[in-house]
Amino acid sequence: MIRDVVLLGVEDALSETVGKAVLASVRMSASQTFGFKGNTYLRKKISDLNKTAKVLPVFLITDLDSPTGCASELIRDWLSDPPEPGLIFRVAVVEIESWIMAHRKALARFLAVSQDRVPRNPDQLRNAKEKLLTIASVSRRRDVRDDLLPARGSTAKVGPAYNSRLGEFVRTEWNPQSAAASSPSLKRALSALETFRDG
Amino acid sequence: MMVNRLMVKNWRNFPRIDVPMKERQFLVGPNASGKSNLLDVFRFLRDIATTEGGGLQKAVKDRGGVSKLRCLAARRDPEIVIETHLSQSAEAEPEWRYSIGIKQEARGKRQTYLTHERVWQGEHQILDRPDADDKLDRDRLTQTYLEQINANQKFRDIAQFFQSVTYLHLVPQLLRFADSFQGTLENDPFGQGFLERIAKTTGRTQSSRLSKIEEALKIAVPQLQQLKFIRDDVTGRPHLQALYSHWRPQAGWQREDQFSDGTLRLIGLLWSLLEADSLLLLEEPELSLNAGIVAELAPLIHRMQRMRHRQVLVSTHSDALLTEAGIDGREVLVFSAAREGTEVKLASDFDEVRVLLANGFTVGEAVLPRTKPESAGRLGAIQ
Ligand SMILES: Nc1ncnc2c1ncn2[C@@H]1O[C@H](COP(=O)(O)OP(=O)(O)O)[C@@H](O)[C@H]1O
Ligand SMILES: [Mg+2]
Numbered sequence: 271m272i273r274d275v276v277l278l279g280v281e282d283a284l285s286e287t288v289g290k291a292v293l294a295s296v297r298m299s300a301s302q303t304f305g306f307k308g309n310t311y312l313r314k315k316i317s318d319l320n321k322t323a324k325v326l327p328v329f330l331i332t333d334l335d336s337p338t339g340c341a342s343e344l345i346r347d348w349l350s351d352p353p354e355p356g357l358i359f360r361v362a363v364v365e366i367e368s369w370i371m372a373h374r375k376a377l378a379r380f381l382a383v384s385q386d387r388v389p390r391n392p393d394q395l396r397n398a399k400e401k402l403l404t405i406a407s408v409s410r411r412r413d414v415r416d417d418l419l420p421a422r423g424s425t426a427k428v429g430p431a432y433n434s435r436l437g438e439f440v441r442t443e444w445n446p447q448s449a450a451a452s453s454p455s456l457k458r459a460l461s462a463l464e465t466f467r468d469g
Numbered sequence: 470m471m472v473n474r475l476m477v478k479n480w481r482n483f484p485r486i487d488v489p490m491k492e493r494q495f496l497v498g499p500n501a502s503g504k505s506n507l508l509d510v511f512r513f514l515r516d517i518a519t520t521e522g523g524g525l526q527k528a529v530k531d532r533g534g535v536s537k538l539r540c541l542a543a544r545r546d547p548e549i550v551i552e553t554h555l556s557q558s559a560e561a562e563p564e565w566r567y568s569i570g571i572k573q574e575a576r577g578k579r580q581t582y583l584t585h586e587r588v589w590q591g592e593h594q595i596l597d598r599p600d601a602d603d604k605l606d607r608d609r610l611t612q613t614y615l616e617q618i619n620a621n622q623k624f625r626d627i628a629q630f631f632q633s634v635t636y637l638h639l640v641p642q643l644l645r646f647a648d649s650f651q652g653t654l655e656n657d658p659f660g661q662g663f664l665e666r667i668a669k670t671t672g673r674t675q676s677s678r679l680s681k682i683e684e685a686l687k688i689a690v691p692q693l694q695q696l697k698f699i700r701d702d703v704t705g706r707p708h709l710q711a712l713y714s715h716w717r718p719q720a721g722w723q724r725e726d727q728f729s730d731g732t733l734r735l736i737g738l739l740w741s742l743l744e745a746d747s748l749l750l751l752e753e754p755e756l757s758l759n760a761g762i763v764a765e766l767a768p769l770i771h772r773m774q775r776m777r778h779r780q781v782l783v784s785t786h787s788d789a790l791l792t793e794a795g796i797d798g799r800e801v802l803v804f805s806a807a808r809e810g811t812e813v814k815l816a817s818d819f820d821e822v823r824v825l826l827a828n829g830f831t832v833g834e835a836v837l838p839r840t841k842p843e844s845a846g847r848l849g850a851i852q
Contacts, residue, residue, distance in 0.1 A: 277821060302821040303838040304830075318829040326824045434848070 323356035498804025524616030542809035633747035791833030
């Protein structure tokens with residue numbers, strides 16, 4: 271089995287961008303992506319993905335979402351069969367935004383806020399997305415606020431260009447190795463990938 | 470008859486293509502990856518073969534000349550080649566093979582001429598140009614034998630096959646306002662002459678097709694009860710009428726100019742599937758159709774094919790269209806950007822796709838992410 275090229279399963283486009291950056295930082299890559307329909311969809315497909323992992327390594331990123339949940343229990347909860355060695359199932363604690371925020375310095379610069387605003391332990395937040403929005407709301411840059419924050423009275427949880435602006439950050443500024451220093455769940459994901467890669 | 474293999478060299482954005490084809494073939498790829506360009510290969514062959522048309526010269530001229538057709542990535546080799554294999558079914562050995570090479574003169578009149586025209590019937594080559602006559606009179610190479618009734622007797626079947634290629638990119642606005650158009654575009658690519666085509670179909674054939682379409686519309690269009698073809702008493706123009714259940718019986722008839730885009734497209738699509746047994750080219754049939762209906766297009770095409778063996782090439786962007794579990798990886802051509810131009814491969818040629826398909830994923834799930842532009846979301850980040 272080729273060990274440095276994987277199928278990347280994600281909930282949405284932002285996680286895809288994060289996943290690709292994470293893979294690149296450990297000299298791996300995605301031959302193909304999968305998902306983009308949220309968490310329930312990945313869950314529905316987990317057993318097929320596990321079968322796929324017999325032949326083709328699968329790197330699956332999902333959000334823990336619930337702050338009380340336990341990442342190691344999540345997989346047992348999702349999957350009744352034992353996970354294949356080729357299934358690299360990683361849970362962002364508590365959301366993909368935690369991983370993004372974990373590169374504090376770069377995010378503060380990108381959002382034009384002081385670094386003190388960005389939490390030191392993003393994995394311990396109850397709601398990472400909300401926190402990120404709170405940080406963005408004090409941005410010195412109007413275009414950042416305008417893209418990331420929902421308009422007053424909006425029924426949307428995030429602003430009109432939330433994913434694409436954060437995606438741009440991840441592509442251009444975000445460094446997974448630096449972020450891993452503040453996010454234990456990201457650090458575990460990186461070492462799981464490396465362990466798998468080196469077989 | 471159907472195309473069971475297509476080979477091209479230097480056609481538009483394709484340096485090379487060599488792919489087998491099935492009765493039902495889906496074309497998927499990012500925007501501007503050449504799906505329409507591939508369909509145009511067959512429209513080009515049709516334009517050459519159309520007897521009342523101007524043959525090769527006109528087919529090239531209508532497309533802006535060889536310089537527009539030739540692949541820009543082809544720097545040293547200026548020749549365009551198209552070869553198709555025709556057979557009774559996808560698995561059968563080809564009954565016919567037809568191949569042409571085209572170039573433009575480098576000097577002088579810069580005419581478009583054939584570098585070759587070859588025909589095989591089974592294993593036997595029955596035409597090999599340039600022949601002795603061509604060598605004496607080079608002007609002969611400005612015309613194909615395919616376009617000349619006197620010269621194509623021995624392979625008339627091929628000429629007829631290409632002539633009857635149909636391209637459907639139904640634009641509801643054009644159909645709706647057909648009355649205000651002066652005539653229709655050549656070959657009616659966008660369906661303005663569609664109503665005339667229904668009108669020309671006679672008696673039993675017309676009513677049996679319309680009743681099949683009515684049956685499908687009753688499922689797909691809420692409240693539609695009946696579909697009827699009529700001629701206007703005053704103008705004599707052909708029209709379609711539908712009766713909707715929520716109106717009073719006599720007042721409830723609506724004409725096609727009031728149908729929804731989706732209804733019109735579905736009618737056009739169904740009619741085309743039932744109309745003939747020649748190659749049908751469908752351009753993005755999912756447009757303005759509800760996702761639930763789009764999900765049924767693939768099986769619908771398949772079932773219609775049982776009645777009429779009409780080969781269908783479908784370009785699509787639709788996840789819904791490709792969710793059908795019964796789509797074979799060999800029925801999908803994937804267009805992807807390569808270093809120079811676009812590469813076309815069967816979905817089943819990709820190891821990852823094959824593995825996914827074998828493990829319960831649909832073609833939509835396994836293939837469409839490959840056709841997403843690299844790092845989607847960038848568009849939204851443009852300032
Ligand atoms: N002669 C040529 N050489 C290279 N590229 C070409 C040529 N002619 C057209 N193209 C390219 O083909 C693309 C359009 O392809 P098209 O078939 O319309 O795409 P799709 O239908 O997949 O959206 C354009 O990007 C255009 O630049
Ligand atoms: Mg197109």
